[in-house]
Amino acid sequence: MNIVHVPVLKACYFLHNAKIYSRIKKTVYAILADPESRWRKPVDGGLSLLVIASVFFLIREVKQPLNGHFPQHFETFTVTVFIVEYLLRFWLHSSVHNTIIKQYEKAAQLNTPFRLRRAIQEVLKEKWRYITSPLSIIDLLAILPTYRPIRLLRIFMLFRLFKLFRYTRGINQFANILAEKRFELYILGIFFTFIVVSAATAIYLFEAQQPSSDIQSYFDAIYWALITLTTVGYGDIVPHSPEGRVVTIALIVSGIGVIAFATSIFVSAFSEKMQRLQHERIFQGISRLSDYTLICGYGRMGHTILEELSTSRQGVVIIDTDNTVIEKARQRGYLAITGDASNSHLLEQLNLAQKAKTVLCITENDINNVYITLTARSLSQDVHIISRANETASIKKLYLAGADHVVTPNQDMALVAAEYVGQPVAFEAIYSILSGQDELVIDAIKLFENSAFDGIELNAIDFKHHQLILFGVIQTETDSADEQYYFELTRSHFIFNPHDRFTLRGNDVMIVFGHQDNIAHFRKQARRLK
Amino acid sequence: MKENPLLLFGYSDACFHIAEQLKAKGWPLVIADNDLLRVKQAQKDGFSAIALDYTQDEALCQAGVGQHVDCIFCLFEHDSENVFLTISARALAPELKIVAITESQEAEHKLRIAGADHIINPYTMSGRRIAELMRKPEVVDVLDHTLYGRYEINMTQIEITEACTLSQKCLSDIDLKKDFNLILLGIVGAEREDSFIFSVQSTHHRLTPGDTLVIIGMPNAIELFKDYLNMPPSHVHTS
Numbered sequence: 001m002n003i004v005h006v007p008v009l010k011a012c013y014f015l016h017n018a019k020i021y022s023r024i025k026k027t028v029y030a031i032l033a034d035p036e037s038r039w040r041k042p043v044d045g046g047l048s049l050l051v052i053a054s055v056f057f058l059i060r061e062v063k064q065p066l067n068g069h070f071p072q073h074f075e076t077f078t079v080t081v082f083i084v085e086y087l088l089r090f091w092l093h094s095s096v097h098n099t100i101i102k103q104y105e106k107a108a109q110l111n112t113p114f115r116l117r118r119a120i121q122e123v124l125k126e127k128w129r130y131i132t133s134p135l136s137i138i139d140l141l142a143i144l145p146t147y148r149p150i151r152l153l154r155i156f157m158l159f160r161l162f163k164l165f166r167y168t169r170g171i172n173q174f175a176n177i178l179a180e181k182r183f184e185l186y187i188l189g190i191f192f193t194f195i196v197v198s199a200a201t202a203i204y205l206f207e208a209q210q211p212s213s214d215i216q217s218y219f220d221a222i223y224w225a226l227i228t229l230t231t232v233g234y235g236d237i238v239p240h241s242p243e244g245r246v247v248t249i250a251l252i253v254s255g256i257g258v259i260a261f262a263t264s265i266f267v268s269a270f271s272e273k274m275q276r277l278q279h280e281r282i283f284q285g286i287s288r289l290s291d292y293t294l295i296c297g298y299g300r301m302g303h304t305i306l307e308e309l310s311t312s313r314q315g316v317v318i319i320d321t322d323n324t325v326i327e328k329a330r331q332r333g334y335l336a337i338t339g340d341a342s343n344s345h346l347l348e349q350l351n352l353a354q355k356a357k358t359v360l361c362i363t364e365n366d367i368n369n370v371y372i373t374l375t376a377r378s379l380s381q382d383v384h385i386i387s388r389a390n391e392t393a394s395i396k397k398l399y400l401a402g403a404d405h406v407v408t409p410n411q412d413m414a415l416v417a418a419e420y421v422g423q424p425v426a427f428e429a430i431y432s433i434l435s436g437q438d439e440l441v442i443d444a445i446k447l448f449e450n451s452a453f454d455g456i457e458l459n460a461i462d463f464k465h466h467q468l469i470l471f472g473v474i475q476t477e478t479d480s481a482d483e484q485y486y487f488e489l490t491r492s493h494f495i496f497n498p499h500d501r502f503t504l505r506g507n508d509v510m511i512v513f514g515h516q517d518n519i520a521h522f523r524k525q526a527r528r529l530k
Numbered sequence: 531m532k533e534n535p536l537l538l539f540g541y542s543d544a545c546f547h548i549a550e551q552l553k554a555k556g557w558p559l560v561i562a563d564n565d566l567l568r569v570k571q572a573q574k575d576g577f578s579a580i581a582l583d584y585t586q587d588e589a590l591c592q593a594g595v596g597q598h599v600d601c602i603f604c605l606f607e608h609d610s611e612n613v614f615l616t617i618s619a620r621a622l623a624p625e626l627k628i629v630a631i632t633e634s635q636e637a638e639h640k641l642r643i644a645g646a647d648h649i650i651n652p653y654t655m656s657g658r659r660i661a662e663l664m665r666k667p668e669v670v671d672v673l674d675h676t677l678y679g680r681y682e683i684n685m686t687q688i689e690i691t692e693a694c695t696l697s698q699k700c701l702s703d704i705d706l707k708k709d710f711n712l713i714l715l716g717i718v719g720a721e722r723e724d725s726f727i728f729s730v731q732s733t734h735h736r737l738t739p740g741d742t743l744v745i746i747g748m749p750n751a752i753e754l755f756k757d758y759l760n761m762p763p764s765h766v767h768t769s
Binding site for chain 1: 536543544547548550551552554555557601603627629631633634647648650652653654655656657658659660661662663664665666668669670671672673675676677682683685686687707708711712713715716718726728729730731742744745746747748
């Protein structure tokens with residue numbers, strides 16, 4: 001091995017393994033380039049302001065010489081920031097040591113001699129790709145106007161404005177839309193050039209020889225043709241001969257055609273893209289959420305649920321196949337997507353496995369609900385799935401598909417109606433407690449190991465003082481066989497109205513009736529450490 | 531259990547579920563519908579059903595509205611039918627208990643004006659339930675396994691009468707938990723316009739005839755307590 005290779009490779013591997021180095025690079029990436037990072041808005045906003053301010057100073061300077069040191073210092077500061085930004089992006093673009101290591105390992109694998117020159121060439125090629133990318137050219141040109149002696153460079157000030165491209169998504173998307181209509185724009189360009197050139201040539205031929213004519217050069221002719229074609233018509237250059245007027249008539253007529261063509265291209269491009277843009281915006285909004293509840297099907301039920309939860313509109317994502325419903329949800333301020341929730345691809349895009357906390361399958365169609373449940377479960381084992389069964393027969397299927405809870409509107413209603421008959425007073429009281437419409441509620445209080453109530457007997461707690469009624473206790477371990485009233489739950493059991501000598505344990509859950517404030521206060525006490 | 535049958539109007543999906551539930555609880559019930567096909571279907575499903583044109587007051591009277599029936603259910607699929615039935619029945623019998631279902635919030639309001647005592651909106655209800663499931667999963671789990679219909683813990687209401695042992699007593703004097711293993715959730719006071727009084731909040735409330743106790747507990751414990759209430763005063767051992 002060459003004597004130069006060893007230290008170079010060593011350095012490369014050192015960087016490759018250095019945690020601090022990669023952490024720094026990651027942070028810089030997050031600050032400058034990562035579209036998902038929380039730095040994006042402040043950093044882009046700050047840089048945009050800097051651009052606008054610097055352009056403002058440059059414009060003022062044209063007529064009024066700037067007094068004082070401040071503008072000078074500001075310009076220096078701006079350019080320093082731009083240069084640092086440029087260099088950092090240059091550094092971020094590709095990783096030198098990784099490229100060299102890759103080359104080296106490739107050579108080792110193929111058993112060919114490692115050539116440092118080849119590797120460096122590769123590195124340079126990648127960096128060159130950065131330097132020649134449009135955005136980085138703009139960056140570089142934006143730095144130039146600082147060099148005042150050359151006045152022509154002032155025009156590069158415009159590139160500072162172009163820099164805003166980098167920092168605003170809107171402008172970027174505008175450029176993307178145009179790029180997508182490349183073919184149409186190309187045709188339009190050819191058509192446009194053809195008309196301008198032929199009209200300019202015609203008028204030049206007819207009028208350039210006449211001494212009284214406005215058109216003295218071919219450039220004048222082109223300028224005139226453009227002004228006429230675009231229906232701007234300044235009137236500074238007008239045809240004087242009848243032939244010239246005929247050319248003008250033809251040009252004006254075709255000008256209307258060209259404008260109509262151009263407009264139609266832009267309009268169709270934007271209307272096509274608008275929906276997708278909105279879609280993307282929503283996906284971006286979702287990707288910023290740390291976790292969310294996915295609601296599949298936004299009908300009366302979904303509406304009630306959201307009203308009940310009444311948390312901030314953040315943290316809820318709605319999917320429905322009906323566009324009008326989605327529009328309504330958006331108007332109410334929710335993140336809503338038109339789409340099929342049983343589409344695994346869509347759910348994956350929403351990052352269901354990592355981010356969804358709860359999935360509600362509450363469409364009006366049981367077949368859909370089963371399908372969505374199955375899809376969601378196949379993507380994530382942990383997500384909490386609540387499904388709606390409109391038919392009794394679907395309940396079992398939904399559980400099989402992976403639902404954690406199944407809600408059946410008709411049955412629930414029947415249960416409630418049956419309770420009502422015979423004891424309307426008790427019913428109204430309990431119904432209002434259960435539905436949480438009142439301040440009086442039923443709630444669960446979780447205890448923890450070593451918290452204040454761990455190992456304490458119930459008679460040591462003064463429920464009356466707290467103005468609470470204990471309904472019962474949920475325990476996970478089963479050694480209270482002496483309790484007469486206990487009910488098996490899915491993974492634990494519930495002891496109804498336990499007697500005074502009952503001992504609470506660390507992981508118990510107490511179910512109590514009481515006022516919301518009292519419950520909150522009591523919960524705080526229960527959770528204090530011993 | 532009462533002998534007077536409940537009248538269920540309109541044999542819809544909802545009606546089927548409610549009828550089943552009521553039947554399981556032992557209530558006598560009759561289903562009434564103006565559509566013969568639906569009446570036949572109801573009979574096929576094992577309920578007693580009659581054909582009845584609910585738009586005619588005489589027909590309603592014949593079925594017992596305003597006489598021996600004290601509770602009807604309006605379970606038609608169209609809100610307009612339910613509202614009409616509610617108004618007709620309310621006009622015939624001011625004391626009648628009317629339960630109506632609807633799927634829209636707008637109709638809820640109209641049914642209330644028409645005079646329905648209780649309005650059930652299955653979607654609102656299930657929506658609330660899902661919201662509860664997300665907020666307090668343990669509570670919903672417990673209630674599903676205890677209080678809701680199919681399980682052993684009951685909630686019930688007991689009216690205090692003149693002769694009752696607890697009449698004129700303070701809430702603080704009663705320890706239902708120790709003596710009966712019951713939970714006294716609260717009282718609906720006779721004097722204060724049917725407002726619900728939470729039991730631990732007003733311990734010095736004196737029970738008067740007409741008050742209604744709201745109680746949660748096992749059926750047999752409730753029966754025991756009812757027996758205790760109706761005992762002649764001399765037999766009561768004050769605890």
